[in-house]
Amino acid sequence: MRAASSESRRSSTAAGAMSAAEQLIRATGARVTQGRILVLEVLQAAGRALTHHEIEAAVAGPLDRVTVYRVLDWLTREQIAHKIPGDDRVWRFTIAGQKQAHHHAHFQCTDCSQVICLDDVPNTLRPRLPAGYRSVGVEVTVKGQCKSCVRPAPRRSRR
Amino acid sequence: MRAASSESRRSSTAAGAMSAAEQLIRATGARVTQGRILVLEVLQAAGRALTHHEIEAAVAGPLDRVTVYRVLDWLTREQIAHKIPGDDRVWRFTIAGQKQAHHHAHFQCTDCSQVICLDDVPNTLRPRLPAGYRSVGVEVTVKGQCKSCVRPAPRRSRR
DNA sequence: GAACAGACGCAACTCGATTGCACAAGAATT
């Protein structure tokens, strides 16, 4: 595997330890680029699902809109990130933790559309499908109001 | 209530019985228009969730694109229809049956994106939310392949 | 450090959905 040689080469630089993000990317065998590291670090730092807009704002500057889209797409294909459809027709992305692999739940705020992951949901649901249908997974989304929107005046359409 | 008088007036016409759609619309107290009747009848006839495109094609002709959007929006606000976000960034609509009021599940095909309702899903899930969060409902979506896509070559991006 | 594949930046584009405004149609009143 070619990752090994470049990893040892890189880890001997003055900068010292590789970030968790860089390590994850390097493990895929694909190129380790500025864009991928930046976006992944943003996702890891955020405790919730982020929109493309939020991510673009967080990396602030050096990355093109389209590049962010492509990096997110790549992260999703590599199963490092998780793509969540929302009620506002906007994709949101989170790091895909290994534990919650396929079966975990999301919470989406009906006011500000924000999404967070709910890790400790059993999700033992096995709905019966019509004949001929095949299930590959069950997505559970809790609708409601988040901490910020439950008390004060709701802030609508946050992106 | 103004609906009562007009209803009795209307039900005495030669046409005889009012359609179920017309009855539902009249019951809201709002105006009974051609557009609302047509769209609602299409939704009632379909056994699955329809996109705006499919509905527009089904009413075939007399209704403007925008009007269909507005009718669907109105039906959703009146809780007669149900608006479902899909993985292809396209809204889908179904009649909101009274039994399945808030808690029922959907199935979405990962190949053709088609959505159907799964009525007999218990949905006893009560996920624990972080402090300060308020839940108003749980949406369950089963991902998989529909009857048409499970055997033959998958037909992608059906709209 | 040369060569190559893959990633990036830029601009143009797609397409579902929304908005503003003038006009038409439904419903109550006379």
Next chain:
DNA sequence: AATTCTTGTGCAATCGAGTTGCGTCTGTTC
């Protein structure tokens, strides 16, 4: 049946998230 008020409709323009094509740059290998 005519009038008036309210509300829905049609048309055109617009929005905005996401995508695509293409030339250039950069990470990686040898």
